[in-house]
Amino acid sequence: MTTSIIGFPRIGEQRELKFATEHYWKKRATKAELLAIAHQLRVQHWAKQKAAGIDLIPVGDFSLFDTTLDAAYLFNIVPARYKDLGLSSLDEYFALARGYQSEAKSVKALPMKKWFNTNYHYIVPEFDDDTDIKLIGSKLFDEIDEAKEQNVENAKAVIVGPYTLLKLSVFKGKKQPIDFVPAVVTAYGELLTKLNDQGVDWLQLDEPALSFDQSEDDIALFDKIYSKLLASKKNIKVLLQTYFGDVRDSYQTITKLPFDGIGLDFVATTENIKLVKQEGFPADKVLFAGVVNGKNIWRNHYVTTIETLKSLNVQGDIVLSSSCSLQHVPYDASLETQLPESVQRHLAFAYQKLDELAELDAIFQGKNQKVLGVNNDLFSTILHPENQQVKARIDQLTNADYTRLPERSERERIQKDVFHLPELPTTTIGSFPQTKDVRQNRSKLRKGEITRTQYDAFNQEKIKRIIKFQEKAGVDILVHGEYERNDMVEYFGEKLDGFVFTQNGWVQSYGTRGVKPPIIWGDVSRNEPITVATTVFADHLTDHLVKGMLTGPVTIFNWSFPREDITPEQSVTQIALAIRDEVLDLEAHDIKIIQIDEPALRENLPLRKSDWYSDYLDWAVPAFRLVHSGVQPQTQIHTHMCYSEFGDIIQAIDNLDADVISFEASRSDLSLIDQLVAADFQTEVGPGVYDIHSPRIPSVEELEGIIRRIIAKLPATKIWINPDCGLKTRSEKEAFEAVTNMVKATKKVRS
Template sequence: MVSSSVLGFPRMGGNRELKKATEAYWGGKSSVESLVETGKTLRAAHWKIQKDAGAGTIASNDFSFYDHVLDHIQLFNAVPERYRKYGLPAIDEFFAMGRGLQRPATETGPAVDVPALEMVKWFDSNYHYVRPTLQDNQTFSLAADPKPVREFNEAKALGITTRPVLVGPVSFLHLGKPDRGQSVLPITLLDKLLPVYVELLKQLKAAGAETVQIDEPVLVLDLPKETKAAFKPAYDLFAAQGDAIPKITLATYFGDIVHNIEILNDVKSVAAVHVDLVRNPEQLETVAGALAPGQVLSAGVVDGRNIWKTNYQKAIATVEKAVQLLGADRVVVATSSSLLHTPHTLASEKKLPAEVADWFSFASEKAVEVVVIAKAVTEGAESVRAELDANAASMNSRATSARTNDPAVKERQAKVTPEMYNRLAPFETRISGQQAHLNLPLFPTTTIGSFPQTKEIRVARQKFTKGDITTEEYERFIEKEIELVVKEQEALDLDVLVHGEPERNDMVQYFGERLTGYVFTTFGWVQSYGSRCVRPPIVVGDISRPLPMTVKESKYAASITKKAMKGMLTGPITCLRWSFPRDDVHQSVQAEQLALALRDEVIDLEAAGIHVIQVDEPALREGLPLRSGKEREAYLDWAVKAFRLATTGVQNNTQIHSHFCYSEFQDFFHAIAALDADVLSIENSKSDAKLLRVFEDEAYPRHIGPGVYDIHSPRVPSEQEIVDRVEEMLKWLKPEQLWINPDCGLKTRQWPETRAALDNMIKATKQFRAKYSKA
């Protein structure tokens, strides 16, 4: 019999209950008891959804108040001393690592000032994890009342036997890094970490867990020999425990493991191996052939990363092929990965066009899909005939819908010429004209684009959306907000201003709403990091721009200041990657359509007098194929072309900026340079300046603004802290090419901390101007 499995479920709740509860706790508006109770309620609800769907295996310990990797840092007592020393309650220590903590001394405790740990993208997804940060003398021990055991028992008390999920020991260490000033190679700490895993696994078995899911997603990467060699001792030790620990399902996702197939010989003792057959279906035969006798294949055929209905015909064929290779008792139908990356349920969406809604499947619906596929394979197609017929009708509706195809867009794409990818002159010529036109000082200062989205802005937007205020009233409100932001920047003495983006709900959704080919959900929220949720637009058809999207607001902002005003756009790759893209058309085609739409916008901004235009591409790194080789180079080729197509239609004295956050681009720096942007701004403050080290080997000719402080934390950096960061930047960069800016946009911050941080940034900058003007 073929069974079914869900690798993990979204955490936030159908109405973002977790976001609201955590932010209320951070703001001192609710108690820790209230927060804990919200978590308990959500976990129970999510387990019930999966049980009611009929899922054979349901995950536990997939829930987190911030991030599952951060959970493991605390679980293994791998918390750096700078957080431990304050004696914070466990939940406050946890949040301090995730988002930083800065508060004055109180009667009950000392002053606290500690930045967050580094946060990076989870493989090629838009989810961010907190990176384990390890010491040369690192030790590990199991936390009292371990979270995986506690949550397993919690489900058990509800009558639901779950499969606890753990980040595997090899992946945990491989994804970690040495702390600043330390030199340890994290994987060499394996012998210290493994006994803690064994202790945890024994406690889970004692609690009644018969199986456990150990995630080793690093198996889809190109691994160094030290990491490859770590699997055998780790899983040999687990095998040596015999029945004292649960049976193990080793899970991989987001790629294939064929290039690491020999490692399956090192994990022969695990009961099952999970692979992602959505991302890489061609690995099925190789993986099946490498399994040990009796070892089960967990076949990930339901997409955990996108919102399209599973094509039952194709998925069933894949599972039946696996059954032919292994036998029905050795195959499990599963989601390709955790459903963390999908919205909660389609049932909440009342405003989607019926035709389009019929094409979608969110987390709750995907839990049903794995069950239907398993039943079809086990009991035959007739046992689920109604479901199969409805699914086939949905597939046909989408394939033949007029929504998906626009002949005019295809015709325009066919007319793109090689000349359209190039600026009129090289950077050396452009920059001299830009300097003369913009008249900027040494170490120009700017921000990345957005300013705080206050409660007043959100309320006004809601009123406008509901029709409670007129278009004219809303536009007047937006103009007043722009005036406020411009005045604030002038008072701070920033050099290149922005309009603050008060009219924008999200940096991708805002543009999607003004383009053809997109649709939008009401409750399709997905966790990005911590309490930060995004509502990705969905690309359903060919994309074009009917009208200008940002020109009116940028032109107005420029009219009320004498300083340079920067137009703000989201780039084609980010618009694509931070949407749910089509799966029936190659992403390069969708990126080119977006680029042409943005090209029109860039040209219109220049015509409106905006001569600094930022086209953000924070998702460029995220879209990079996980392994080096032809696939990666092909991606970089079309991604770079899309950016250049969007930005090269302007004159030489218009300065093109681009922004990258959490972009470890050392391994594809040639592509960043090939974008030919005049100014880059990058996340840098939490990376220990490692991004800057690329400049030791690369003579980057253009201008760059490495972020000088972390905007994801409410913590305000001191002037001296920023001075120290700029001093470090100048080890790799020339003064004449260095811009000073925060790490990212300021949308999620509050005004008091924003003013204080930018004021310190400006003061620090003026120190360097004074110093270098005398040189």
């Protein structure tokens, strides 16, 4: 046994799982049809790993929505309000993720947050004092049986570990994580026993929460869980799998516990390499070395990897592995036939990373030195296009370019005098539903079936319609709907120099939502306006104010696959200058409100707080300020952030110096409001009043209650009313009714 991976993509090469699941939700497919597609995908994934020669194949990493939710559901961590719906087990599972609404009952979805420093989102488990933790599900065991039927004899069972499960959950009652340890240990102990009885050799317990800063209490919690759990493991081997960072706080505790294997990420950080060199690694444990990057799409440089492995001086067995699950990269780079060969040959998606592990294994064992030479030659041919004008422009930047004048309080007074908006102004985050005809129109243009003029004319009719809807609904600040945009990052990347794009590079963001991240290949610049024409067209249709809608530089960077030859700060600054040009163009065309979205600001925040500023916020925040610092005081700058925990970086967000910031808030039950108050947050704020990732349509009464909760804690003069996020993924019925109810509720509160 010499190679393994932590996990594999699950959406399907052609997003088969997405379409099958959405058909089930819309009652266009049966449960049996959905589960048949899921089975087919698992079989394909296992076969691909077997063919690549992977020795230890993960089973249990597949999910219909989210693996953290899978673990919670397996152990009966289901709040009573969902059980009271009386649904089938599958529909109850989806209700936890999406919410549920019928004529008789309505329940919101559980919170959804970013999975560590990735663009994947997990469903947050919820404990109350009556939560009865016990092993009730069969998903993992069924999939083990399924794998054996496919002759996957080297199956490795995979599940989120108990420590991470507790650390990522919310606790609604008086009890805290430590109070649930006995029940959690018992439930996971039963899991070990059952897997042992199935003849499973290895169980992988994912514990990425070990990469956070750990207090003494955290380490004690971890030790208490595993000291008891590992005492009951019988013959099955237990792999403690960490990723996304280092385990400096608990390394000594981890290595002393009777784990059979320990998985460490050697890509995200060099700290784990130092730990192994300085502290040593137990000879009686297997080191699962995460040496192939599971988050980026570039080829592995074999010489560097082999040198790292040899420098560790590990006396026991080593298994070569991915640094994290491969679910964060697309399936197959060989399908990207439209990319220049100079780019394509440097790409490694999930399938190629399987081959890289096999090749690294052979080289490490001294069996295939020819491959090493070919790989070295590949790395000598990388040529990223450079733009000397961009480099010169960056060199000329001064502190003044990052400072907007006058100060925010003075701008706020000027803008209120200019706009004359009512209290609690209403708006949306930007996008409206991308209906079937919108997607078909884009597809026809791509295939050459219609002209650009015909494409634009269709979108203009859509813009006219959505402007009229917003006027009729009574929305105060309108948007043009973003019908011309395929994705908030991909769209901008297509208009900027320095990016290349895949045909099939889909990556799961959450549930059935997939994104196709652009690839940053060269220096980034803007050669012509991107959004001016559509925004000005919409602005001329109405007497209302219309927002310009842009994606910010940090989000464009974080939601792309970045270069590795320059620093993130350099890439983000290049993008910031390009978006700055767009902001100034919009202002020159009399667009008075411009929203620069940064939903991914927190996404690449280092997991260790000591690294937050030096490694990230010290350049990410200035990059946003660079984008908008050149506008006039009467131009109002908005930004938007969603599905992250913001409380611990509230001051950094305030330092963005935007005029208005809208946040996701409804799924987290408006807990952000208290954090804003505690931090004396000065920016005007729009806490999202309803969850757009759920098909639920909130009533006027529900929304009125939410708005009243907000104004009870924040000054009404500082509050905007808006949904959680863009409405792109909703149906028109859901979006139109919810927005109409939102405005009605706002007017009731105003009165």
